[in-house]
Amino acid sequence: MSTTAATATAATRPRNLNLGWGIGTLGASLLLNGFSFLVPFYLTTVLGIGAATAAGLMFTAKCWDIVSNPMVGILSDRTETRWGRRRPFLLAGAFVTGISFAGLYALGLTAFSQQLWFVGLVLALVGTGYTLFNVPYMAMPAEMVSDYKERTRMMSYRVFFIGIGTFLAGGLAQRVAEWYGGGAQGYALMGLWFGAAILVFMAAAFFGTAGANFTTREKVRTPFVEQVRTGLANRPFVALIGTKFLQLFGLFTNTATAIFVVKFVIGEEHPGTWMLYFVAVAGLLQIATIPLWRHLAIRLEKQRTYMIATALFCLVSLSWLLAGPHESLWVFCLRAAFKGAAASGLLLMGQSMLPDAIEYDYRRTGLRREGIYSALYSFVEKVAAAIAPSILLLVYASVGFQSRAPVQSEAAIDGIRIAAAALPCLYFGLSIFCLAGYRLTEKMLKETRRA
Numbered sequence: 001m002s003t004t005a006a007t008a009t010a011a012t013r014p015r016n017l018n019l020g021w022g023i024g025t026l027g028a029s030l031l032l033n034g035f036s037f038l039v040p041f042y043l044t045t046v047l048g049i050g051a052a053t054a055a056g057l058m059f060t061a062k063c064w065d066i067v068s069n070p071m072v073g074i075l076s077d078r079t080e081t082r083w084g085r086r087r088p089f090l091l092a093g094a095f096v097t098g099i100s101f102a103g104l105y106a107l108g109l110t111a112f113s114q115q116l117w118f119v120g121l122v123l124a125l126v127g128t129g130y131t132l133f134n135v136p137y138m139a140m141p142a143e144m145v146s147d148y149k150e151r152t153r154m155m156s157y158r159v160f161f162i163g164i165g166t167f168l169a170g171g172l173a174q175r176v177a178e179w180y181g182g183g184a185q186g187y188a189l190m191g192l193w194f195g196a197a198i199l200v201f202m203a204a205a206f207f208g209t210a211g212a213n214f215t216t217r218e219k220v221r222t223p224f225v226e227q228v229r230t231g232l233a234n235r236p237f238v239a240l241i242g243t244k245f246l247q248l249f250g251l252f253t254n255t256a257t258a259i260f261v262v263k264f265v266i267g268e269e270h271p272g273t274w275m276l277y278f279v280a281v282a283g284l285l286q287i288a289t290i291p292l293w294r295h296l297a298i299r300l301e302k303q304r305t306y307m308i309a310t311a312l313f314c315l316v317s318l319s320w321l322l323a324g325p326h327e328s329l330w331v332f333c334l335r336a337a338f339k340g341a342a343a344s345g346l347l348l349m350g351q352s353m354l355p356d357a358i359e360y361d362y363r364r365t366g367l368r369r370e371g372i373y374s375a376l377y378s379f380v381e382k383v384a385a386a387i388a389p390s391i392l393l394l395v396y397a398s399v400g401f402q403s404r405a406p407v408q409s410e411a412a413i414d415g416i417r418i419a420a421a422a423l424p425c426l427y428f429g430l431s432i433f434c435l436a437g438y439r440l441t442e443k444m445l446k447e448t449r450r451a
Contacts, residue, residue, distance in 0.1 A: 017144065020208020022157030024090065024137055027201030029165020031097055031130055032385065034194055036255040037170045037275075039123075040389045042105065044403040046187055047113050051397040055390035057116060061123035062386030065379055068131045073375025076136040077368070083210075085371075086136035086143075090206040093133025098199025100125040105191025108184025127382055133202050135378045139370035142355040142362075144212045149442075152297055155351040156290045162347055163286040163340070169194060170255065171279030175272035234364070235437065237357040237373060241380055242434035244350055247310070248384035249391075250427035251343070254317065256389040257420040260396075264408045265417050266332070267325045274332065281333045282340030286347075293345040302349050302356075303438050309345025310435065314428045316342055320421035356440055363448040388427075395419050 043054040072089065079085045104122050112118040145151050173190055180186035232238060258278065262271040296305040316338045323332075358373045399415030401408060408416070 017209065017212055018154045018157045020210075021137075021140060021144065021154070021205060021212070022161050023208055024133070024202050024205025025158045025161040026165050027094065027097070027198045027203075027205070028130070028134055028137070029162045030169045030194055030198045030201065031101060031126070033166050033169035033255065034101065034173050034198075035126065036252045036385055036389065037259060038173060039104075040256050040393055041259050042187060043119075044393070044401075046108055046184060047119070048404050049116070049119070050403055051393040051401050053116070055393035055397075057120045057123060058386045058393075059390045061120050062127060062382055064124045065127055065131065065382045065386075068128055069135060069375045069379035069382070070372070072131050072135045073139075073371035073373075075371075076139060077371035083206075084212070086140050087206050087209060089132050089136040090209075091203055093129050093131070093137075094199050094202035094206070095129075096132055097126065097129030097202060098195045098197075100129050100195075101198055102191045102195030105195075106188040109188050113184075127386075130382065131378060134381075135371060135375045137205065138354065138374035138377055139358075140209065140212070142358040142370045142373075144209070145355070149298070151355050152294055152302075152348065152352040155348055156294060158351055159290055159344055159347045160287050163283040163344075166286070167279045167283035168197075170258075170283075171272075171276040174259065175276050178270055178272040234357060234361045236353075236360055236440035239434055239437035239439075240350070240353055240357055241376060243306075243431045243438065244377065245380040245384060246427045246431035246434065247346060247350070248381055249388045250313070250317070250424035250431075251346075252385050252388035253392055253427065254339075254420070254424045256392050257320075257416065257423075260416050261320065261323055261420050264413055265323050265325075265420075266327055274329070277329065277333055278336045281336040282343065285337045285340030286344040289341045289344045290348060293348050296345075297349065297352075301441055302353055303435065303441075305345060306349035306353070306435055306438075307432060309342050309349065310428050310432055312338065313342035313346060314425045317424040317428070318421050320417060323417055323420070353438070353440070356445060360440055360445060360448060363445075388423075392419060392423065395423075 039058070040054060043049045043057070044051055049057070076086050076089055079088070081088055100122060104126055107113045107119060107122065141151060141154055145154055173194060176193065177186040177190040180189040259271050259275055262268050262274045262278075266274070268274050293305060293309070296308070300308075316335060319335050319338075354373070354377055358370050361373065362368060395415060396412070396419070399412050401412045401415070
């Protein structure tokens with residue numbers, strides 16, 4: 001892959017394009033939240049897999065991503081079709097992801113639920129489908145939009161749909177499973193509905209970007225090792241990927257532990273109702289504060305705005321130390337409100353800075369390799385999605401958490417509470433050091449273009 005000129009299809013109005021591309025995020029958000037909120041809880045309390053064993057399964061399944069992420073990135077960079085380089089992958093990923101997600105939550109109805117190798121295989125298949133979709137999907141904004149501020153506007157649509165997906169999968173999914181009676185059957189029916197929704201919304205991005213700009217490639221190929229070497233010289237991207245890696249640890253830990261806190265620390269027998277309130281309030285504030293974060297990004301630049309959101313999320317995480325059986329619902333929802341507001345800034349800044357770093361690479365090297373960069377970005381996301389809950393489950397195992405037990409020991413309850421507060425705060429605190437190394441501004445990007 002080497003220097004190319006952007007080749008455009010029929011012009012599309014920015015608002016329609018933002019919506020057409022952004023709708024795919026709803027499918028991805030349903031998947032990620034349906035996975036990170038529920039899978040550790042589902043594996044341990046429904047399938048009865050030990051916490052340490054479940055941690056190993058999730059980690060092992062994600063090892064496949066070491067191969068699949070760069071493979072899909074390279075393939076999407078080298079693909080040439082009349083629909084563009086990326087869009088065919090969106091459709092393939094939609095089908096693989098939707099079907100495998102439904103299959104994962106149907107395991108409890110089959111004898112395969114006790115075959116650990118098969119559970120790991122299904123977990124890996126869900127990750128493969130997400131890779132097929134998300135790696136090309138996240139490469140597209142750098143091709144479709146060239147304006148520094150317009151990218152933030154485009155990503156605001158993504159943050160909006162992340163908020164909707166968080167509400168539906170993070171809160172409503174558990175409630176739906178309970179409506180269907182809970183247990184293996186309840187989760188299977190929930191998985192069927194949400195798997196179908198994932199398929200529909202991911203596929204919608206294929207059709208919604210039919211008129212988008214896309215780039216083509218020349219026949220000359222740069223060796224992969226050379227691409228990696230010059231890519232690591234992209235300091236803004238290295239700083240951003242380090243920041244996202246640590247923060248995703250915090251985000252996935254936060255989402256995975258929430259249902260355990262509600263169930264065992266606060267003591268709600270049916271946690272679905274409280275989780276529904278939590279993600280509804282968090283999602284509402286996440287959407288409502290998008291204009292605020294966009295305004296701050298214009299006034300303060302993206303990096304400083306990102307730091308403010310990071311500090312706010314750290315403070316919110318520490319508030320879990322105060323959780324207990326005495327906690328009222330309104331205090332619980334107040335925490336959710338601040339979490340949603342902080343998450344809005346984190347997501348909007350991180351997502352809009354990625355295409356900036358990719359364009360900076362193109363202006364420096366003349367190489368069109370959006371797929372490679374989005375593959376690395378997606379890779380750290382999926383590794384964090386696997387390792388963070390795995391670490392959490394290992395912590396639970398160390399404090400004596402018992403799978404399928406309706407009540408936990410005092411030591412286990414204290415461990416759940418402390419892990420919910422300390423682990424996300426630690427990850428986000430460390431990420432500030434990486435974020436300090438991100439120095440790419442709008443002025444710097446414009447000067448690189450002129451050069």
